[in-house]
Amino acid sequence: MENNSGIAIETLIRARYPLIYVVSFEENRVESELLRITQNRKKQIYKWSITNGLENPDGSFLGEFKDPIKVLEYILQSDINGIFVMKDYHPYLNEPVVIRKLRDVAHSLKTSMKNVIFLSPVLKVPVELEKEISVVDYNLPGKEEIGQIVKNISESIGETDKLEISKNPMLFQKVVEAALGLTAEEAENVFAKSLVQTGNFDLKIILSEKEQIIRKSGVLEYCHVNENMKGVGGLDELKKWLNKRGKAFTPEARDFGLPEPRGVLLLGIPGCGKSLTAKAISSMWQLPLLKLDVGKVFSSLVGSSEENVRRAIQTAESIAPSILWLDEMEKGFSGLGSSGQTDGGTTARVFGTFLTWLQEKKTPVFVVATCNNVSQLPPELLRKGRFDEIFFVDLPSKEERKDIFKIHLEKRNRDSKGFNIEKLAEKSIGFSGSEIEEIIVSSLYDAFDDGKELDQSYIEKTIENMVPLSQTMEDQIKGTREWAKIRAKKASSIEWENETASVRKLEM
Numbered sequence: 001m002e003n004n005s006g007i008a009i010e011t012l013i014r015a016r017y018p019l020i021y022v023v024s025f026e027e028n029r030v031e032s033e034l035l036r037i038t039q040n041r042k043k044q045i046y047k048w049s050i051t052n053g054l055e056n057p058d059g060s061f062l063g064e065f066k067d068p069i070k071v072l073e074y075i076l077q078s079d080i081n082g083i084f085v086m087k088d089y090h091p092y093l094n095e096p097v098v099i100r101k102l103r104d105v106a107h108s109l110k111t112s113m114k115n116v117i118f119l120s121p122v123l124k125v126p127v128e129l130e131k132e133i134s135v136v137d138y139n140l141p142g143k144e145e146i147g148q149i150v151k152n153i154s155e156s157i158g159e160t161d162k163l164e165i166s167k168n169p170m171l172f173q174k175v176v177e178a179a180l181g182l183t184a185e186e187a188e189n190v191f192a193k194s195l196v197q198t199g200n201f202d203l204k205i206i207l208s209e210k211e212q213i214i215r216k217s218g219v220l221e222y223c224h225v226n227e228n229m230k231g232v233g234g235l236d237e238l239k240k241w242l243n244k245r246g247k248a249f250t251p252e253a254r255d256f257g258l259p260e261p262r263g264v265l266l267l268g269i270p271g272c273g274k275s276l277t278a279k280a281i282s283s284m285w286q287l288p289l290l291k292l293d294v295g296k297v298f299s300s301l302v303g304s305s306e307e308n309v310r311r312a313i314q315t316a317e318s319i320a321p322s323i324l325w326l327d328e329m330e331k332g333f334s335g336l337g338s339s340g341q342t343d344g345g346t347t348a349r350v351f352g353t354f355l356t357w358l359q360e361k362k363t364p365v366f367v368v369a370t371c372n373n374v375s376q377l378p379p380e381l382l383r384k385g386r387f388d389e390i391f392f393v394d395l396p397s398k399e400e401r402k403d404i405f406k407i408h409l410e411k412r413n414r415d416s417k418g419f420n421i422e423k424l425a426e427k428s429i430g431f432s433g434s435e436i437e438e439i440i441v442s443s444l445y446d447a448f449d450d451g452k453e454l455d456q457s458y459i460e461k462t463i464e465n466m467v468p469l470s471q472t473m474e475d476q477i478k479g480t481r482e483w484a485k486i487r488a489k490k491a492s493s494i495e496w497e498n499e500t501a502s503v504r505k506l507e508m
Contacts, residue, residue, distance in 0.1 A: 005138045006033040009117075013037060013083065017134050018109035018116060019102065023307075024138035025121040026183050027087065034085060034117065043113070044082035048089075057082075068092040072101045081113040090124040099128050106132040123307045137310065140318040141184050146176045149184060150201065153191050164200050171201070178206045181319035186213055219296050219312045223289040223325070227279040233407055233433060234400030235273060238266075238391050238491035245388065246285045249321050249364060260321070261388055263358070263367030265329075265381075267374050267488065268393030269477055270469060271434030274370040277393075278325045281368060290316050291325045297350060305346050306353060313357050321364035329369045330376035351378070358386050373476070374483055382487070392484035395470055395477075396433055397494040401425040404433050408440045419456055427463050430470040439463055 005022075012020050024030050031047070038045045047055040053066040054074065065071040068089065075084050092098045105116060106129075118133075125133050141149070150172065154160045165172040179187045190209040194202045211222040229239060245261040247253060266274040282289035297308045316324045358367060367387070371377055382390065396404055402425045406416040428436060443458040470477055484490075 003033060003139070005136055006037065008136050009033070010037045010041075012134055012136070013041065013043075013115050016110060016113075016115070018106045018114075019118070019129070019133045020115060021118045021120070021123065021125060021133050021135045022138050023120065023123045023135065023310075026138065026185065027119060029141075029184050030119055030138055031085065034083065038083060042081070044080055045085065046082060047085045047087065049087045068095075068098055069101060072098075072105055075114065075116060076105055076108055078114070083115045083117055086116060086118045088120050089118050090120045090122050093124055093126050093129070099126055102129055103132060123310070137314060140181060140314065141187065143176050143180065145184065146179050146182075146187055147172070149179075149187050150175060150191060153188065153195070157195060162199075174203060175201045175206065178203050178210065181315050182210060182213060214290070214315060219293060219308050220315055221291040221293065223279065223282070223291050225279045225282045225289055227276055228283040229280045231407055231411075232273055232277055232280050233404035234396050234494070235277065235393065235491045237489065237493050238277065238393075241389060241391075241489075242281060242284060245366075249285065249287075260364040261366050262361070263324075263369065263387045265369045265371065265387045265390045266393055266491070267371040267377075267390065267484070268480065268491070269395055269432060269473075270372045271432035272393045272395060273433045274393050275327055276433075278323075278327070278368040278370060281366075282323050285323070285366075287366070288319055288322045289325055290319075290322060291327065292316075294326060294329065294331070305350050309350050309353050313354070316365045317361070317363040321366070323366045323368060326367065326369040328372060329381075330371050330373050355380060355386070374480060390488040391491040392480075392488040393491045394481065395430065396436075397492065398425045398429075399494055400492060401428050401431065401436060404436045405440070408437050412440065412444065414454060419459070423456075424459055424463070427460060430468045431463075431466075432469060435466065435468055439466065442466075 009020065009022065022030055034045060037043075044057045046057065048065070048071050049055075050066060050068070052061050053064065054062040054071055056062065062074075065074055071084075071086075093102075109115065123135060125135065150165065154163055154165065160166050165175060179190065182190065186209075190206050191201060193209065194200070194205040197205060214220050214222045229242075232239070242264075245264075248258045248261050266277060268274060279289065281287075292312055297305055297312070316322055369387070374382075380386075402421050405419070405421050405424050405428075409416045409419065428439070431439070439459060439462045443462045444454055446462070447454040447458050
C-alpha cells in the first residue's frame, strides 16, 4: 500500500509549492520518504537544525548557518534543484523578522526548483503565512508497514521458526493490529521489549505499552472496560439499534453496500446510563474504547488546542475500528457563541475541526457522545449526517427500575429474590439508575454499621430519606423531554410514569 502522505508531499513538490509544513513526530520515517522523493525527482536534500546548522547532501555540515535567518538567506541565494528540510523550526515562527523573511522566500521560490519543508511534531502557522504554507499531516504506520517491522525484528533475532507468529498467521495479524496507533519507533521498541520479556510477541505487553503512549497525549484515555450490556437496565430500543449497527463493521456489510456506522448521540437526564452504555458498547462490539477529554484539549499555548484535537482524531483513526467517547460533550464546547471575544476563537476552531471530521470521516471510528443539557449544544452538531441517530435517555420506568435494582443487588452478592423488587420500584418513582445504585450502597453501609444483613427495610428507609435529582431539576427535565419528543428517538420502548418525584413524596 502506498504512503498517502508521501504522495501528497511529492505532489506539492512537483507543483512547486514553496513552503510545505509536515506534521509528524517521526523524523527518520519522514526523512526516508523525502530521500526517496528527491532520488526519484533527481533533487538534492539539505537538512537544517538549530544544533548542527545546515547539512549538505554529502553529510557535511555548514555550522555558520545555525541562525534561523541566515539559513533562509542562504536558501534564497543558492542556485540548486533541491529541498531544504527545516527540523523544529516552529519556535521561530513567532518572530516578526522570520515571518517577513519567509514571505520573501515564498515569493522567490515559486519561480525556482527549491522547496522548504518544515518538519515538526507541532503545527504552528502564523496568520501572515497561512496562504503561503501548505500543511501535510504525516500518517502513522498502517498495517503493512507495522507488519514489515514485525518481520524485520523477527529476522534480526534469528530462529524465527521458534516464534509463535511464524506458526500462527492469525496471531501475526493480532500483533499488527495491536500496534496500530504507534509510531514506527514506538512499535519497534515495544516489540523488542516483548521479545526480551517473554521471548515472543506478547499481545498484553504491546497493548499495555500502547495504553501508556496514548495517555501521554494528555487528551485521549485508553479505557479498560468491564461493563457489558447485561449491566445496563432497560433501554431496549437503544440496545436493539446498537446490535444492528454492530454487525455493520464486517466485510460482509461492505459487500452488501452498508457504510461504516458513524456514531450516536445520547442525551438525557444525568445518571440514567449514558456513560455506562458507552462503555458497554465497547464490550458488545469488542472494539477499543478511547475517551476524549474535551476540557484537556484546550491549552494555554496559541495553536496547541487545535493541534491537540487533530492529534486525538489521528490516533483514533490509526487504531480503527475503534470507539471514540466524548462524555458530557456540552461542557467541553460551552462558550462557543462568545469564543471570538473570550478566547480568540480557539473553541470555535476546535469545534469546527471536530465537526468537519465528524461529517467527512472515512475510517470506522464510531463516536459516542453523551450530553445532559441539550440547550448548550450548538445546532450544527444536531443536524442529520453528524450522527447516525440521536437517542433520548429518560428516567427509568417501573419495569426498568426493577431491572436496575436486581442488577445492583446481585452485583453485591445479594439474591434479588429475597427482596420485594415490585415494591421498591413503586417507591422509587423519579430516581435515576445511578441514584438507585446509591440507594443500595447507602443501605449496605447502614446494615453493616448495625451489624445486620441487608433487608427490605433498610432499602425502603433509604429511598424515603433521599431526594432524587428529578425533583430538584423538574423544570429542566420537562424542557428536555419536550425537545426530545420531535428531535430524538426514545432509548426505551416503555413510557416513563407521569408522576413526578414531588407527587411520590406526598403519597408516602
